[in-house]
Amino acid sequence: MTTSKGVYDVIVIGAGIEGSSSAYNLVKQGLRVLLLDQFPLPHSRGSSHGQSRITRYVYEDEFYVRMMVDAFPLWSRLEQESGVELFTNCGVLDIRRGGCPGMRRALDALRAHNIPHESLSSPELQRRFPVLTTGQGDVAIWDPNGGLLRADQALRAFQTVFKQLGGVIHDNEPVTSVTPGSQVVIATTKSVYTSANVVFAAGPWSGPLCASVGLHLPLKPIRISVFYWRASDDYREMYGSSQFPCFIDSRGGGSHFHTYGLPISEYPGLVKVCPHEGPSIDPDDRDKGTDDSWTEEGTLATVKSTFKGLATTPSIREYCIYTETPDKHPFLDQHPRFPNIIVAAGFSGHGFKLAPVIGKAVTELVLKKVPTYNMKPFKIDRFEPRSHL
């Protein structure tokens, strides 16, 4: 191990989408920023790899809709800065059981921010999207401005612009210890650095990293299967992004597993329909042992009942990890004892679209600025006040 005397204003641990966006936002403030990752980049071991993610305004919680109001133009700005097209506007369908309380909350949240949307009954839904078969009482919210983000490209775009602005990335360099103080000392397998601030954006590895500085947070990594289903020749065009949207199906219960999906966009002829659930795993042994055949069975039930012309065996299965919190909101806060340690973790399967505003919020926390967003839902002590002190 060599010991260099790297001194930074901020060190960001984790070059997934949240850490990369944070580093990009921090360097724009003129700060000296080091972005560290344990693996050679790019990699497919965490949560930010793969070709696509859904982005949308529709959320049940008003504070997320508020964040998305800023996130959409910030994604456009990144497209301009990087010269890479990151977004396809195919719209998003949020499919639910009629009369569920979440539907009302989501509609109220959209109205509060004047976000264009439509409520669709089951017959309207099937008329508009003829590949769908929905139950009589099912409903949907149509979010016409949502769509698909090119995930791998977005991650690369943040890192590229970060480096162009003078940021430093060290990959293949795991952090082995963090010693809090007015200058935080960060040891890695290759070096030792000091920094005025540190951001923990370690995705599924955040639990042990936070515990190393006395924060015991309820973070649970789960393995999510990403399935691609072949569309038959008659239906292939109807599943393209000019005719078919991204969707979230939260009807749940019976034959309807909680799923989400995207139009054909990455692998020719293959539609992405995935479970929103999976088994608890250790991210260092992600693919080891644990039986998750139930996720394929549950997703297949939805594929069969809801989508016309799709094969009943997935052509491709990939893996990715969600890091869940009990209320599905991330931790985005400063350490209660060491305010120069900022935690951004636990994005619970919906953090990609939020990345531009997460980076902005992290930067405000580092600079001790008045927050733009409502940070209360993201507090570290919201479950067990002060138990970590």
Ligand SMILES: Cc1cc2nc3c(=O)[nH]c(=O)nc-3n(C[C@H](O)[C@H](O)[C@H](O)COP(=O)(O)OP(=O)(O)OC[C@H]3O[C@@H](n4cnc5c(N)ncnc54)[C@H](O)[C@@H]3O)c2cc1C
């Ligand atoms: C299958 C799937 C589908 C999803 N779909 C959507 C969607 O449609 N829309 C949406 O908005 N969100 C979606 N998400 C969620 C979104 O992708 C995640 O919330 C987001 O990628 C989390 O990013 P992260 O930066 O927190 O974690 P990660 O991407 O895992 O990054 C953490 C990084 O930290 C590094 N690291 C960890 N420990 C150390 C250490 N000790 N030293 C150095 N480096 C370290 C890791 O190597 C890793 O690169 C999906 C997630 C999955 C898995």
